[in-house]
Amino acid sequence: MRNIRLIFIFCFLGLMLMLQGRLGETAVQAAPVGSGSVPRVNVPYTTAVEPNIPVPDRAITWFGQVGPTTQSYADVRFIYNSEKLHVVFHIIDRYLFYDVTPTPAEMPNWDAATIYLDLDGNSGSTPDGNAYRFMGQLSSLNDSRTGFDVAYVGNGSGWTQTSLDFETFIGTQTTNGLNNTTGDDDGWNLNIRIPWSSLGLSGPPAEGTVWGLGLTLHDEDGTAHENRHWPESLNSTSPASWGQLHFGLPSYTPPGGVSGSSTLVIRDGENGAVVPDGHVGGGTLCGDAWPYWEDWGTTNYAHASQVNIQNQWNLGDWPCFSKYYITFPLDALPPGQAVVSASLSMYHFGNSLPSEAEPSLIQVFTVASDWNENSIVWNNAPRPLENVARTWVDPIPAGGSGKFVTWDLSAAVAEAYANGQPLRLALYSADNAMHSGKYFAASETFNPERRPTLEITYGSAYGFTVSVDQVVQTAVPGSSAQYELTVLPTGGFGTAVTFQANSVPSGVNVTIPPGGVTPPGSKTITISHTNPSQTVGGLYAVPITVSGDGVQRTLTLYLLVNGSQTFLPLTQR
Structure with a gap:
């Protein structure tokens, strides 16, 4: 034995x-981008003030699923200025229900959303006095928001309700109003604004500060209730199980003492490289599937030669939302090297309704897990690990020529290489305008030169x-x-x-x-x-x-x- x-x-x-x-x-x-397997949101700073806080500039993350009844999904946008932290949940949900006179204890039983913050970082087994919890419940647009939101502060073992100053605002996309299932709704958004003074601060944290961050989506559909979390393993009373909120955008400084310089180009089909990719969600035809609620979240676009990246503030057009996933192998990068720089180039050839299209700030995210091109869909695609790059993409006028768009991925490549992993990416935007879709050539496009390309400059570390x-x-x-x-x-x-x-x-x-x-x-x-x-x-x-x-x-x-x-x-x- x-x-x-x-x-x-x-x-x-x-x-x-x-x-x-x-x-x-x-x-x-190699200096890591962020926190390994812990999800992180890098939040940009803006000098703008209300009501002119820009939308496309915001960081975004997402979680949840789109489905016929019990499923719900959220895009969550983040930005901060000298006065407040701004967080907006955009929630795709077929049926919207709210308690017209909720107590704080009842709010999580209805359509609501919660954000958790820990000023000490994502550490500790219980929330202390530097941990905060802010919740907002859905309400009618005609209702005063008094009584529909609540704040808590950590007490060393759990949460104590407090009267901290913060604001919540909501918007809805409904067919026959709230609290019924007689028609399909589209969803709702919750805007949370938290003054720095409510967190005991005189102004915004210094750039580079890392807080603990957790998100929960509470969903009531009339016959069933569910909670979805970011990260998935979140425990509301254990900050160590939360993700991270990093103030400022990431940067990369190449290691010193690098000798020599070589360039590696990775694209599908070149030197035997296999670069799987695919878009999920609406694709280029806003899903082209009815009924949307039953089929949209599970639609696969394997072997597409063209892909779309699209988002919008108005949830009435959620079937047009589209993300893009791609994975680059790094095994052709020799051992013992240092990444000096790296960039992703994609060929942009068109966009939604050119006459009304606006520029899009398309963001790149790392993801932690593998996926299969023949089975990846909106509802099973990997969640983002970290937003690592962003680039403005101008629309191409009708009949205009295509062009290459590039993103600086030096830090992301260095971290993946140091960890012995492929570079797994997702691309999405926090756009607000209609017709924001931007069309790109994919790995299976007929012209190899237009396929997504990762170019790495490296030397001996x-x-x-x-x-x-x-x-x-x-x-x-x-x-x-x-x-x-x-x-x-x-x-x-x-x-x-x-x-x-x-x-x-x-x-x-x-x-x-x-x-x-x-x-x-x-x-x-x-x-x-x-x-x-x-x-x-x-x-x-x-x-x-x-x-x-x-x-x-x-x-x-x-x-x-x-x-x-x-x-x-x-x-x-």
Whole structure:
């Protein structure tokens, strides 16, 4: 039974160990765009004041689904100025219901929306006095908003209702009014304006400040109720489960000491690259599917040669909303490199109703998960991880020539490369005008030169790579194993590096010969098991940190005691 358990553990860890070894060999220093797998909204600043706060300039994120009854979806737009934080939920919802005389406790049981803020960031197991919760419920346009919104402040274990000053406004798109299912509605919007003074601040946070952020969409449809969250795992009383609100737009500074310069061009079909893409939502024909509520959210446009990116403030035209997804492989980028710059270029050839079209500020987002071109739809497309770039796209007049549009994705490419991941992107806008759709050539367009293209300029990063001859070794109780670590310089690195085992697990000792190594060079490290009489199996993980001249790499070595040699090839392919 002991051997069976060891074999299972070893097989389970096989993939992880292979990845660990690969990352140890190719890791480079790169400033991450944001927060890894934690969703983030980078909020722009505007000098404009009410009522002239611009709409297209706002950051946007989204969550939820469009469906026949119990499903609901929200675009959430963000911007801030010297006075307030402005947040607007645009909610696509077939049936709109509200309590005409709600208590604060009853509001989440109807159509409503909540924003959570934590001035200490997305950390902590409970909301303290720097955490806030603002909620607004749907109401009739003729109703005073008094009694339809409420604020809370954290108390160390949960929430306490408070009389903080903030504003909510609503707009609706209905067929036969609220609180009935006799006709299809389109949805509603909730505008929340939070003065800095209500958060104990004299003005806006400094650029670069990161707060905790959570969003909840409460949906009542007459016969069923649901809550949808951003992030999906949000716990309203645990800020550590929230996402992030970052003040200001992201930027990128290439790492110093980069030597050499090369350019890599990635587009579908070039040098064997496969670049899947597709749009979801209305496409170029506003869905072209009736009934919309049953079919629109699950419509797939696999192998489309042209794609559309479109949004609008007026929810009456929600079937025209369209997002675009594309994934670029980065495996052609050699190991040990530093990204100097990177840009996405797309060929823009047309737009909705050219005579009335206005410029669009199209935003680029990273997404964390893979998707399938043959099955991606609005309702299953990955949520955005972070808004990382934006570019104004002017409309093309009727009969006008197409043109390439570019976005700076240097930071996003650097982060994806450092994490050993492909560059997964989504494109969308926060437009307010009708006829905002912008049409682009897709990966499957007939002209290869017009396909979406990622161009990366890179050089050798200043630093070094670390590899090991055998990352996992077996031993009998009381014996030892030796690991040879090889260090190779990149980017002109010529400083001696040191080796250190910082976290040695109980049951083993680690011996590292004294002295540094100037790359290229190697160091032999010995891991010794300390209990000759041990009868049970054990897998010991020993992180080794190699550092020099401000550069640091970590590689984990594994000693398997009382394991089976038969299964070692699983980790060595």
